[in-house]
Amino acid sequence: MIRFLLFTFVALVCSTPVCRAKKPSVRIAFYNAESLYDTVSPPGSADGAWTPQGERQWDTERYRTKIEHIARVIDDLDADLIAVAEVENENVVRDLMFAMRSDYNYIHRNSRDRRGMDIVLFYKGSLFYPRRARLHAGPGLPREPLVVEGELDGTPLTLMACHLPSLLNRAADRRRALVSLRAAADSIREARPEHALIVLGDFNAAPDSPDPVRILSISPCPPQGRRRPPEKTETLLSPFFALSRRGYGSYVYRDRRCLYDHILLSPHLVADSSKLRYEGSCGIFVRDYMVHREGRPAGYPLRTFRGRTYLGGYSDHLPVFVDLEKQESE
Template sequence: MIKKLLLIFFACVAIHVSAQTSGNEIYPVAFYNVENLFDTQRDYTIQDEDFTSEGKYKWTEDRYKQKLNNLAEVISQLGREQNKDGFAILGVAEVENRKVMQDLISKTKLSQTNYQIVHQDSPDARGIDVGLIYNPKYFKVISYKVYPFTIPGSSQTRTRDILVVSGLLAGEPFSVLVNHWPSRRGEDSSPLRERAASICKHISDSIYKANPAVAIVIMGDMNDDPKDKSTSIALGAKKEMNQVKAGGLFNTLWKIHESGKGTLCYRGEWNLFDQIIISESLLKTGKSNLSYIKSEIFSRDYLFQKSGKYQGYPLRTFSGTNFLNGYSDHLPTLIYLKKGKK
């Protein structure tokens, strides 16, 4: 009788494990520019003087903790409608260092989940980096590497590295490239972002060439919209799935932006800088066992200003130097993946 019960038990376990990897599970993958997540300590190697208690923003421990808790409230909800555990992978931009990322996952409500982080300091003059938060239940990190932004013959530009993290999502080979491309400063800064896009494409092409079955996700604050030259031409991310050839890229948010939606608002117009672009391997024609389902902008009501000059804009941390106790000037974006037959 005991032997029979044990056989039934192990059969149930096998069925449960199989369900975890058979396509019944949805894997949310997200990106969020968290807008100037600085600690309160002065770091004389970067330009962080405004984010100290004596600085322009009067950045105290209390304000820092409020910022962490506000971000944690948003992050804790990402992907939860499709997966009870929330997101599997979250790329972030505008984090000062590893400490603020560690504080975010350990000193807020996010500590209830066993999130892990990947971070490496970049040469950005302001000291803002990109990073990755992931749930090890779904994503196993095997390796990571940063690729610097370089311009041949020049050493003047100091900006964010591209963070490449490779591993297994639901047991399938997966690589994510987290970006924060040069900002829109100067009369014509587009060539800088086109250069960043070309570096990103070279990385993506190399990963695909090594293994055409690997799922590749390129995410980040591109400081450009999907139709702009950097993403549509230099990176080559297409608007339509049927335009994507073997080894190509699909921009999951292009059509959403065409419908009038965006992730940040400037002078009354919505931009969609926070893009998530996927490899052909995730489409029906691709070789990955993971497949793309849909994308969205995470735009809940509490994330918007309710009154004043910027009513309807994302509720950010500061307006000028006035502390609004908000979240970010950007909205998060997500895609949803599944495993199984396409």
């Protein structure tokens, strides 16, 4: 029953060819690409398994297949900005760029993650003009969030893309990461109060989980027609709150759907005065080729490996997105 409901949901979330908001819009997305390694293990790295001689037998053919698969998903998603996690290095970023049909620019920084997993931001230069990019270091953040400041279709914006510690880490470590993320968001808002803020990524926790709600001060986005921003300006708004409570997910953990990938918005993006406004269009992006179609894992994301068995899939995560609608000038 779980597998059937997962497949039914994701098919409904984004079933049209374009799956855009009705008005002209800007799409913001996040995708955990699941271990997008090349075939070379640099000295001192922890990715020896991802080589032709390693236990994954990660050769050029498997690497090229993975690149083509991730490129296909990004092309079909057609986001204007998309942050992609678990990308090993800039050489991989370039290979991905060459494989995509879409015309993107990119921002990449080398993190200190021991597995060599970075976050890259792909963006369409006709809409987004970056002015500053950096990694934010903090306690509990071995994979530093990528912070990019710029202007999105005339709206000042700071985007923070993160990949927080997994459930294999202690609960205290995960809470420390959330505290660091909250401190980063507060410092951004203090330094750039005129900027809209978008925090997106793999949080390894649902938006309605107790720790993220309490530490990040997450609230559901207000219903359409009630766009008055929350009185507490430190609040981050979640378009995915209701979806998570209804049991939908971008990832499957122990046969349970989990909305670990999601996107948070500052109150700027629901205010009547905003030139880009969230009006309710968000979801988990999927195509038939991205999930198992039959057997025991039917409806689960079609990943690259199950244990040590090579499946030749896409990722163990599905992308998530929000559409910000462009408002007509008065």
